Amino acid sequence: MVREARYTRLCSTKSILTVNGQFPGPTIEAYHGEMLHGVKQPKNPWSDGPEYITQCPIKPGGKFRQLLVFSIEEGTIWWHAHSDWARATVHGAIYVYPKEGEFYPFPKPDEEVPIILGEWWKSDIRDVYEEFIRTGGSPNTSDAFTINGYPGDLYPCSESFKLNVRYGKTYFLRIVNAAMNHNLFFSVSKHKLKVVGVDSGYSEPLIRDYICISPGQTVDALLHANQDPDDYYMAARAYSSAVEASFNNGTTTARIHYKGNHARTKFPSLPYFPKYNDTKAAFDYYTSIKGLSETYPYQVPKDITTHMLITLSVNAVPCSEDSSCGGPNGTRLSSSMNNISFEAPNIDILEAYYHQLKGVYDRDFPKFPPLLFDFTAEYLPLELEIPKKGTKVAVLKYGSTMEIVFQGTTLVSGIDHPIHLHGTSFFSVGYGFGNFDKHKDPMKYNLENPPLVNTVLVPNSGWAAIRYMAANPGVWLVHCHHERHLAWGMDTVFIVTNGEGDAVMRPPPSDMPPC
Incomplete structure (x- = not known):
């Protein structure tokens, strides 16, 4: 149960949003492969949670039963709110133990x-x-x-x-x-x-x-x-x-x-x-x-069918003529992926995709930067700082073997970006500084035993490369986990199409929150 509770920290008492009156929230414990009434959520984006991506917000007094499926996860993950900044206090740990009768590799x-x-x-x-x-x-x-x-x-x-x-x-x-x-x-x-x-x-x-x-x-x-x-x-x-x-x-x-x-x-x-x-x-x-390669759910992809290069930028946009904003030189701070500052719709993208509703999103998120420049130069022209706004998604064919390079830029401010992909874990195969070189840098990838993760930290003025198989049909948010960057628009959506046989997204549950 989510509720307001009063807590004292640093000589001050205030009301905060909590789960079951606890801060941090309660720990969830499960076994590998267990299904409970976040996570990889095989074929089940309906319980993934981000507002206006996979569901509309749960209204006051409303309820929604989330189905969690722990398919490949084993170890520690966490749950948290995905609405504005509610996750500051609405979060907790999840322990995923080995299957019953099995043991830790230590x-x-x-x-x-x-x-x-x-x-x-x-x-x-x-x-x-x-x-x-x-x-x-x-x-x-x-x-x-x-x-x-x-x-x-x-x-x-x-x-x-x-x-x-x-x-x-x-x-x-x-x-x-x-x-x-x-x-x-x-x-x-x-x-x-x-x-x-x-x-x-x-x-x-x-x-x-x-x-x-x-x-x-x-x-x-x-x-x-x-x-x-x-x-x-x-x-x-x-x-x-x-x-x-x-x-x-x-x-x-x-x-x-x-x-x-x-x-x-x-x-x-x-x-x-x-x-x-x-x-x-x-x-x-x-x-x-x-990574502990003997525990991998599948081997690191070597034959890549889909390449993407995604720039990560802090941006600045002009204020209206009759006002001044709090960003540099009176601008309004923004952020982007491939120069697109994401705008959330007023109906969730998953519902629009499932019911084939028109006009909610565009399928033309660029797979490579539409603006080419020296991404990590010390000084860059001011006109590069202004992003385009839109609700653009990338559509990935089921079974695609993906390589994505996230490239940080020095627009407005260079900084590290923790990038999280919903709906999948991926192999973090390489890091580097400066601009990614598609001819030289892949030679330094670790394709033998990279860690299997769901969040990668992209270095300031540098890049990080990941590989994975797009084998989880559904609608999945991709975003920076610095919440100010997410609020400014550093996110997009990957739609993974249905595969054959039972590799098909599940239908929506009956209690999905209405928009």
């Missing part, structure tokens, strides 16, 4: 712990959202980061999440970045993290002092309690590569407390972190992640 841990990283504003989140949409500027920076809803010891009037551990035991940290607009470094003082999974896919064990995790991503990590009995900090702070963008430079902390340690350290030492703008550290981590 020794069974002694305890499993959700670690949900988030952001907190003293102001009402609806006011923050409505203000930056109205003014055309950037949203106010959050007042704190949180771990399991608590900012931690370094903030005034704040409590801390505490994890009690026993020496010699192993703890399975199921880490989710639910922050709205920040990539985060996460670390634990004097302890190593063993990464064993990302985005509900297993990975080769990787031992690190820190991880980098962007909004929408999850990490499964093992923490071995092998230090002297004391208190230690786990902590997170921003990785922000944009030169001029404002960001939250605070650090959220939680305590790891060894049982039997009665002399509680008032302020433990903070763990090691790279610098806020250390792009090399962030992508040294990402490029070190290798």
Whole structure:
């Protein structure tokens, strides 16, 4: 049940939207292959959730039963709202265990712990959202980061999440970045993290002092309690590569407390972190992640039938003649994919596609940039900043083997973009800086054991390449998981056509919310 609840954080009390009165929301637990009454959702986009993409919003007093099918996922994923900025407080973890009778590809841990990283504003989140949409500027920076809803010891009037551990035991940290607009470094003082999974896919064990995790991503990590009995900090702070963008430079902390340690350290030492703008550290981590190939649902596609190159830009559009907006030089901030700033319709695209309604969307989203320029140049002409607006989708033939290169640009502001594809997991096969070179860069792809993920962080002034098979018929949102960029139009829709036999999208349920 979604409802308003009152919470105190950072010396302020306010009403927030919660699920079952909990913040973060309740954890869902299931087994691989289980069907429950987000996720890959085979042939079932009706329960995917984004408003005006796969459903119209659930009206006050209304209800909708979502059917979740865990088909290839195993590990940690998460659920969240997909309406304006409601996901700031409406989110929670999902544990997908191995099939009953099967086991993890690593020794069974002694305890499993959700670690949900988030952001907190003293102001009402609806006011923050409505203000930056109205003014055309950037949203106010959050007042704190949180771990399991608590900012931690370094903030005034704040409590801390505490994890009690026993020496010699192993703890399975199921880490989710639910922050709205920040990539985060996460670390634990004097302890190593063993990464064993990302985005509900297993990975080769990787031992690190820190991880980098962007909004929408999850990490499964093992923490071995092998230090002297004391208190230690786990902590997170921003990785922000944009030169001029404002960001939250605070650090959220939680305590790891060894049982039997009665002399509680008032302020433990903070763990090691790279610098806020250390792009090399962030992508040294990402490029070190290798998939556990024996668990792949299918092999990495080698014979590609559909290529796409999609530019990701922060844009600026002129204000009306009688007003001034909050963007650079009095403009209104916008964003785009392939120079198209997405406009949501007033009826959901899935319904329009299923019932063959005309005039709701156009099928001509460009598969390559309509504007060709030096995407990562230091200075670019101002006329390139203005995108076109539209409700354009790309139609993909069922069974297509896809290669998509997401190319960041330096229009208005270069920054990293966490790109999430609904309805599928994909192989993250390559990263690079500068402009993608279709002749040279594919030679450096990892096609043997890339991680299987659902969100990829595209580096500032660089590119990221993914491959997958379009084998899930339906209507699926593609978007940046920085919520301000999504609100400005950095999204599009992929429609995967029906295949043969039973490879056909399911019919709509009877309780779909009306528009």
